[in-house]
Amino acid sequence: xxxxxxxxxxxxxxxxxxxxxxxxxxxxxxxxxxxHEVTSPQAFTGLRQRGLRVRRPExxxxxxxxxxxxxxxxxxxxxxxxxxxxxxxxxxxxxxxxPLHGLGSPNQGIVHVIGPELGLTQPGMTIVCGDSHTxxxxxxxxxxxxxxxxxxxxxxxxxxxxxRRPLTYEVRVDGRVSPGVSAKDIILAxxxxxxxxxGNGHVFEYxxxxxxxxxxxxxxxxxxxxxxxxGRAGLIAPDDxxxxxxxxxxxxxxxxxWDEALARWRLLPTDPGARYDRTVTIDASxxxxxxTYGTNPGMGIPISGRIPDPExxxxxGQRRALAHALEYMDLRPGEPILxxxxxxxxxxxxxxxxxxxxxxxxxVLRDRRVADGVRVMVVPGSEEVKKQADREGLGxxxxxxxxxxxxxxxxxxxxxxxxxxxxxxxxxxxxNRNFEGRQGKGGRSFLxxxxxxxxxxxxxxVTDPRTLPGIDVPSVMGVG
Amino acid sequence: xxxxxxxxxxxMIPLPAENVDTDxxxxxxxxxxxxxxxxxxALFHDWRFAEDGRTKDPPFVLDRPEMADRRILLAGDxxxxxxxxxxxxxxxxxxxxxxxxxxxxxDIFRSNALKNGLLPITVEPGRHRQLFExxxxxxxxxxxxxxxxxxxxxxGDEDLPFEVDPFAKVMLLAGTDELGYxxxxxxxxxxxxxxxxxxxxxxxxxxx
Ligand code: SF4
Numbered sequence: 166x167x168x169x170x171x172x173x174x175x176x177x178x179x180x181x182x183x184x185x186x187x188x189x190x191x192x193x194x195x196x197x198x199x200x201h202e203v204t205s206p207q208a209f210t211g212l213r214q215r216g217l218r219v220r221r222p223e224x225x226x227x228x229x230x231x232x233x234x235x236x237x238x239x240x241x242x243x244x245x246x247x248x249x250x251x252x253x254x255x256x257x258x259x260x261x262x263x264p265l266h267g268l269g270s271p272n273q274g275i276v277h278v279i280g281p282e283l284g285l286t287q288p289g290m291t292i293v294c295g296d297s298h299t300x301x302x303x304x305x306x307x308x309x310x311x312x313x314x315x316x317x318x319x320x321x322x323x324x325x326x327x328x329r330r331p332l333t334y335e336v337r338v339d340g341r342v343s344p345g346v347s348a349k350d351i352i353l354a355x356x357x358x359x360x361x362x363x364g365n366g367h368v369f370e371y372x373x374x375x376x377x378x379x380x381x382x383x384x385x386x387x388x389x390x391x392x393x394x395x396g397r398a399g400l401i402a403p404d405d406x407x408x409x410x411x412x413x414x415x416x417x418x419x420x421x422x423w424d425e426a427l428a429r430w431r432l433l434p435t436d437p438g439a440r441y442d443r444t445v446t447i448d449a450s451x452x453x454x455x456x457t458y459g460t461n462p463g464m465g466i467p468i469s470g471r472i473p474d475p476e477x478x479x480x481x482g483q484r485r486a487l488a489h490a491l492e493y494m495d496l497r498p499g500e501p502i503l504x505x506x507x508x509x510x511x512x513x514x515x516x517x518x519x520x521x522x523x524x525x526x527x528x529v530l531r532d533r534r535v536a537d538g539v540r541v542m543v544v545p546g547s548e549e550v551k552k553q554a555d556r557e558g559l560g561x562x563x564x565x566x567x568x569x570x571x572x573x574x575x576x577x578x579x580x581x582x583x584x585x586x587x588x589x590x591x592x593x594x595x596x597n598r599n600f601e602g603r604q605g606k607g608g609r610s611f612l613x614x615x616x617x618x619x620x621x622x623x624x625x626x627v628t629d630p631r632t633l634p635g636i637d638v639p640s641v642m643g644v645g
Numbered sequence: 646x647x648x649x650x651x652x653x654x655x656x657m658i659p660l661p662a663e664n665v666d667t668d669x670x671x672x673x674x675x676x677x678x679x680x681x682x683x684x685x686x687a688l689f690h691d692w693r694f695a696e697d698g699r700t701k702d703p704p705f706v707l708d709r710p711e712m713a714d715r716r717i718l719l720a721g722d723x724x725x726x727x728x729x730x731x732x733x734x735x736x737x738x739x740x741x742x743x744x745x746x747x748x749x750x751x752d753i754f755r756s757n758a759l760k761n762g763l764l765p766i767t768v769e770p771g772r773h774r775q776l777f778e779x780x781x782x783x784x785x786x787x788x789x790x791x792x793x794x795x796x797x798x799x800x801g802d803e804d805l806p807f808e809v810d811p812f813a814k815v816m817l818l819a820g821t822d823e824l825g826y827x828x829x830x831x832x833x834x835x836x837x838x839x840x841x842x843x844x845x846x847x848x849x850x851x852x853x
């Protein structure tokens with residue numbers, strides 16, 4: 166295979182190609198298969214119908230996250246269909262010998278939060294899951310992407326997948342972000358720039374000074390939303406930040422195996438002179454906090470910006486899309502986004518539900534009260550995040566501020582579990598999708614960073630965290 | 646497993662919306678099913694039904710009586726973005742859709758569609774605009790979709806050639822699936838496994 170300089174993506178791809186017949190896609194080996202309750206039941210049914218076993222249960226792991234309630238864990242799941250789905254996951258994992266971090270387990274959580282947390286996600290791996298935000302795991306320099314349920318069945322049966330080789334797309338983020346601007350703002354700015362289909366057919370690699378300076382959790386936030394720009398996957402070259410994060414985690418290699426792994430991982434970064442099919446450059450120092458105003462994640466503006474006018478769109482399709490979005494959101498062209506009323510604040514999800522996100526939110530909410538009439542939900546990404554937050558006293562800060570401090574799960578990111586907006590309500594959310602009805606039928610979502618969401622919780626309107634009196638933003642950014 | 650894909654003729658369902666995401670195709674609350682049945686009802690649910698559960702007035706395009714037997718969806722740019730839910734193509738197929746025309750498709754949606762006998766056809770922007778013009782000038786215009794020769798026949802002897810992944814085409818025409826192909830490669834997979842040490846053991850530290 167490739168003898169010339171290769172990209173990070175090409176190195177992982179080449180190593181995992183099992184076979185490639187002329188005219189057929191590559192047979193690609195999968196190192197880690199993550200399973201959750203929503204996209205797997207029909208795959209297990211398929212296995213049973215064909216009389217197949219799970220080929221590699223020890224490379225497969227499951228959790229329940231999408232449809233689980235986030236109220237007290239001591240109550241049963243009241244939604245019969247959700248209860249049945251979670252029950253089926255438990256039964257399927259039992260029957261096929263798949264380890265399950267189910268409801269009540271100390272390691273239960275959003276699938277893309279627990280993978281990194283347990284050290285399952287490692288550089289150089291191929292990782293798949295029946296979930297589009299599998300791109301998250303690329304932050305470790307793994308090739309990680311979402312698949313459909315037919316493919317879940319294929320991976321369960323063969324630990325392989327049929328894939329056409331995607332193209333590569335370098336996203337170079339130069340410079341450093343200014344105080345109050347976070348990883349979430351970088352990725353929202355990218356999606357606003359290239360659009361929701363800009364990355365179709367491509368795998369992103371994020372490079373540049375700003376990316377190298379990010380913590381592991383911030384990198385996860387960036388890679389998480391690759392799919393919102395159409396990218397199948399998003400990768401970041403592993404470096405000392407990656408290795409430090411991994412070292413000592415449950416599934417990370419230990420002892421001599423660690424040193425061997427480290428030697429292997431250090432060869433992964435893109436070689437000098439390797440070429441990408443496309444490149445885009447973003448200047449991090451020019452970025453402001455970002456907020457979306459529309460009904461897809463590409464409809465984002467700097468927080469000091471104004472709602473765009475559909476009439477100024479050159480493409481008729483774009484004009485139609487924008488006009489439709491503004492109608493759904495009940496917003497008018499030219500209005501500022503700052504100061505728009507919000508009814509609900511949602512802090513959580515696989516984008517921003519990790520401990521450092523909660524620390525940022527807590528640093529804004531500490532010793533303050535959320536605005537009257539605003540519902541603020543803080544939902545940890547995993548049980549482990551919840552425990553850690555409680556150890557640090559963050560849960561108490563949220564409660565004292567008047568926010569709900571809930572149990573781990575996807576919650577209002579997807580609104581399958583009863584946590585949802587009512588028609589017409591506005592939310593500011595740290596999650597990743599502002600599609601119509603995504604957070605509840607008829608609900609309207611502004612996507613933003615944890616800092617921006619927490620600042621807005623205090624005022625009840627979209628608020629720039631950099632302008633809140635008494636909050637020292639640089640010190641906030643110094644937190645974890 | 647899907648039926649073999651056969652040449653068919655149908656009028657179009659025009660849906661001039663861009664970036665239709667899979668949350669619109671099947672809202673998340675319908676993902677609690679554990680089989681593939683009943684999803685036709687969920688298709689575009691929140692665009693079709695009002696708060697009180699009644700069909701919207703005027704009805705969404707799918708619910709107009711003359712659309713009932715149509716099998717070609719003419720959609721706006723970039724169809725199927727967002728979630729990987731295969732429930733989206735399951736619901737479209739359950740409704741009776743067999744082909745979608747757009748200027749582009751999100752990767753996972755395209756892949757899922759092809760595994761369910763649903764043909765995503767990418768049309769360049771100029772032809773795409775013409776198709777919308779055709780569908781408003783003559784709502785009863787009939788199109789014939791021929792996968793074998795990769796052509797959509799338009800009224801008046803006009804042909805619209807399209808690209809399709811050659812492997813997916815073989816699978817669609819035969820009505821077979823990729824798992825069968827993969828199972829046929831087990832010897833290769835065993836050989837790869839033997840030369841590549843496992844990276845992890847997910848059972849570590851979990852109760853058996
Ligand atoms: S938190 Fe949201 S985006 Fe992430 S896995 Fe759950 S539902 Fe999907």
